[in-house]
Each structure stands twice: as C-alpha cells, then as structure tokens.
Amino acid sequence: MLLREGQELELIKILRFPLIVMVVMIHAEFSTISMGGENFQFNLETFPIYSNLSFLISQLISHIAVPIFYIFSGYLFFYNLQAFTTKEYIRKIRSRAQTLLIPYVFWNLAVILLFFMLQTFIPSMASGENKLIVDYTITDWIKAFWSYKLGMPICYQLWFIRDLMVVILLSPIIYYAIKKTNIYCVLALGILWAFNINIGVPGFKTVAFFFFALGAIFSIKPYSLNVIKKIKNLSYLLSILLLTFELIMHNIDDARNLPNGIVDVIYNTCIFSMIISLFNITLSILQKRQIEPNRLLYNSNFFIYAYHAMPLTLFTKVLIKCIEPTTEIQTIFIYVAAPMLTIAVGVLIFNILKKILPQFTSLITGGRL
Template identity: 30%
Template sequence: MNTYLSNKLKILSLIAMVLVVFIHSYIETTTNNTLMSEAIAFLQYFISQGVARVAVPIFFTISGYLYFLSYQNTTNDYIIKTKKRLKTLVLPYLLMSFFIVLCYTFILDPLFGHYINKSINIFHNSITDTLKVIFIDPLPYQLWFLRDLILLILLAPFIHYLFKFLKVYFIFILVLLWLPITSFSFYIFSNEAILLQKRKGNVYYLITLVWLLALTIKSIVNIKLGINNEISDILLKISIIMGGISIWSLYDICIKSETPSKILFTLSSYSFFIYLIHEPLLLSTFKKISNVIIRKNELFLPFFYFFNAIITIILCIIIAKGLQKYTPKLYSIITGGR
C-alpha cells in the first residue's frame, strides 16, 4: 500500500463516518402534504436515506482491504490476524456495549426511564436478555457493523476459498443475493489492484450525475410511497453502487497532492472514536431535546437535522482529545490501539 492510498483510506473513513452520523441524525416526521413539509422530507431522504448510505460499503471495503493486505491464507497467518482483531475490534465492541448497559442501568433508567424508548436494567432483566444486549444486540446499535465484521473475519478462510474456486461465479451469486455491504465489498473490492487505480475522467462525472439523479428520484418516491417500497429498494441498490464509485473517484479528482490537508488528516484519526460514542448517549439526546421544539414548529427541523449531527461530531472529538490528554492509555484501549 502506497502513501497516497493510505491517506485516501483515512480521509474516506472520516467522510464515511460523518455520513453515518447523518444517517442516525434522521428525525422522524409526518409529511403533511404541504410544500414545506415535503421539502423537509426530501432533504432528509436525500441525505440520510440516500447519499449517506454509501458509508457502510466504504467501511467494509476498507476493512476488507486492510485485512487481506499481505494475507497468506495459512493457519498461522489466520491466527495472527484474528488475535490482532481481538484488540482492534472485539475489545472496543465489548467495552462500549458494556459501558452503555451500565449507563442505562445506573443513570438513565432510574432518572429518565419513562422517556427512553429502548432501555435495560441488569437488575430487572434476565441474565439471558442482559447477555444478548451486550454480545449480540447492543444498545449502541451502530456496533452491528463491528459485530458483522468480526463474523466476516472469522469466516475469512471460507470466503477466500469460495472466491478461489468459484471466481466470477461467486461475485455473480453475491450480486444476486445482494450482499454489497457485507462479503461482497469486504472481499471483492478489497483487491489492491482495484484500489490502487486512480479514477479520473468524464465517465466518473457521469456516474456521479446518475447517482444524484437516482437519489433525487428515490427521495421523491419515498415522499409519495414511504421508505419501504420496491421502487425505492431498487433505486437504493443502484445508488449505493454508483455512490461508492462516485465518492472513490471524486477523491482522486479533488485531492491533487499525495498528502491531504493537515486538518482533514488530524480529524480522520478520530473516525473510530466518533463511531463508538456518537450513539446512543449524544446524538439521541440532542434529537430528543430538539423534538420538543420541532413539534411546535416544523420549520426548525432542517436546522436541528444539521446541528445535531455537527455538534455530536464536535463533542466526540472534544471528548477524544480530553481522553488522549489525561488518560491516553484508556483512550488507546477503547479505540483498540488506534
């Protein structure tokens, strides 16, 4: 991996993380069939249910590339890589999941239990429910990505052999099953030869325009038919593929130098920490507070939609900097040594 690709992966991780926060920043609202109401709905659909949906495939692609970089497909290599992921993936997953359970049990549930949609108290719930919410269905719902990534890593040799023997047929099967955000992007697009290519030219501008057009149509369909409908599902799948190619190529077009701006590079180091802590304590809290105002006047929704996401990201970075300064060892453990 050369310096350009290394920096590119870091910046794209930051961009994808910001998009994930905007996915979760989506504010439920009732469309009143007025022009203003539909415009607000379009804004959220276009960003949270459109542009931002490329974030997860980007994360899986980057994770797959980093895993299969120098992959030997030997038992010893598999053991070494798996042990390393215990520190970088499993430990942060368990720590954050358990920490949030403790927060809900000793702080949130006693004080704000009536206002919380999903809660757990280890003194009131069964051991089975508590273990499930720590290991399988964590309260910080964004951890599903780490959970699935851990599973994919455990299955890496199996995925490798499938691709080795089935080759192009394996890709075809995955496309039919529509798994672009799991095994598909995790393994297929992790090929270094594909990622090292710089994508510039008019064709990528065209792909970007098609992507934005598909998202525009999809957002309009969402307003008329709701999120769950076959047309939106098809357009979403098309837009995810187009969007991934667009963002990947737009980086090559926009970033001229091998090393990006120092600010972006510094912020990119906090991507994983933002991922870990932005939900449910920060962003959900801001959404609940802003909903009090939005119920009185829907015109405030666009402001809070952006404000909640931005202030959450800023707070995550401030917390990260504080931990790095006063408890660097703890920060390193939480982030898996990142």
C-alpha cells in the same frame, strides 16, 4: 492518468472522517421521539422540506458509508499479504480481538450502564420502551451483546463491527473463493446484496460479505482502483438519475406498492453508483494535490462512531424540548445541530481522554489514537 502507488491508502485516510459524519447523519433523522414513555410524532407532511432533506442525506447519501467501511476493511485485511497461512490467520484474529472485540464489549457495556443511569436517575429522558436493566436475565444480557432489537446489539451502531468480526472469522473462505473464482464469487455476493437477500441471522448480513470481499479482491488479485475510472461518467450519471428517482418516489404514496425486489435493486444500484462516484471524485482530487487529514478529527473517528448514538438521541430530545419546533427552519436546525454537537463533543472528549488516560483510550478505541 493512472493512480500512483499507495494512492488507495491515501483515499482511505482522507475519507474516514467524512464517512463517520455520514454514519452520524444516518441516525440524525427523526420523525418519532420517545420520552418518558410518550411518543412525540412529527407529521412529515407538515415539514416537506425537512422530510426530503433528511431522506436525501440520511436515507440515501449517508448510506454509502457502511459499505465503504467494509470495502476498506476487506482491502486492509489482505493488504500486502504474501500467503494466507494458518499462522497468518491466527495472527490477524488476535489483532482484530484488540481492535474490534475489546471495544465492542466495552461500548455495549457502556450503553447498558447509561441505560441504567437514565432509568434510575432521569427516567423522563428515557424512552420507557426498554426493559429495566435491573430486571435483566442471562438471556437478556446475551441478547444485549448480539441481537437486542431489530437484530442489533444494545449499542446498535456496533452491528457493523459484529458483522465484520463474523466475516473476518470466515475470511479463509472468502480468500480461497476469490483465489479460485476470481471476481465471480464477488459478483454472486453482489447479486444477493442488490436483491437484499439475507439468511435472517443476526451477524450474517450480505452487505458485510459482499463489500468486504469487494475490498479484498483489490488486495488479493492484481487490481487497482484505476478500473473504476473507466466508469466514472456512468457512475456520475447514474447517481444523479437514481437520486432524483428516489426523491420523486419518496413523495409518491403508491411507490410503496412496488415489488420489494424492484425497490431493493434500484435503491442498491443508487448506493453502489454513489460509492463509485465518491471514489472517482476523491481520486481526481488526489491526482491534483496531496491532502493531509486534520489529525484532531482523523484520530477521533472510531470514538465518534462508537459513542455517538445515545448522545445524539439526548441532544435531539433536549433541542426538541427547548425549541418545540413548529416550522421547517426549526426542524432542520435540530436535524443539523444535534449531529454537529454530537461530533464536536465527541472530538473534545476523545482528545481530553487521550491526554489524561491514554492507555484506557487506546483500549476502548482498539489502539486508534
């Protein structure tokens, strides 16, 4: 059965909130917690069920979220585009300044302010590993907005937006490469991504360029998501086999000695097959019935994404301090409860802000109300 017109947009709409939950779950995993300058280390061998569950959810399944968001971004950027002129490019850049750049600046500033407040008033809840905000130099301020630690901005989850802004600035290159080479430039980027080949410059991750281009080709060229239905069963089989393989290797110490190239290709093939599987499952559901996302949850997507990192860390620390986990059940409870609390509080705060400060809320979420 072929997709009906506009079903790609329906898929994007209904997947956004579940994918945001996955983004939160990526950061919900904990093995070491820093409080007041001390590290609290969890021996994962003592909690094998938690270790495998968190690996499956946070390191495998949830890692499909970021690539899919890049696919959506590439598809929507070129959606219904007749000609990619200079005028159209400038219009899109101005639009993305409002939807991406302004929220990016605000939320990094918000994290800097929260760091300052924690360091000043509740130092016992701070990690003690970060430089005091009051001691920041000009270089520190620049790094905070681009590459604070591990190649990420200080509001670390916003590396996705930073890289997306870079890709959008270079979108004419992607557009004309697809126009001239069809799918071959996308395949070339896919090979680089599969082998985890990057140039090592913050803001230029291969994952952003590949999946943005993959989404873009469905708008630039006359392709539809019907093409993925042809490999539906293969994607299901690969997903199950590779998830099982990854879980087995997670429990084998010698697996760490495998060549990085092999590890990367197997892992990324697993991620890609799960992306295709999720699309096929969602499209199969959409063909049977129309789904309307809960507006309360759907509208809060961006706010939850932008706000969740520090509250999630705080909820995790508070729960660990209160429960002092010594069993699998307690550890898994914290792993599940902290992100669920973070999401619930985020939805609540967003909807309160939307009612009392609609213009401000629109500004910090890029107009996503």
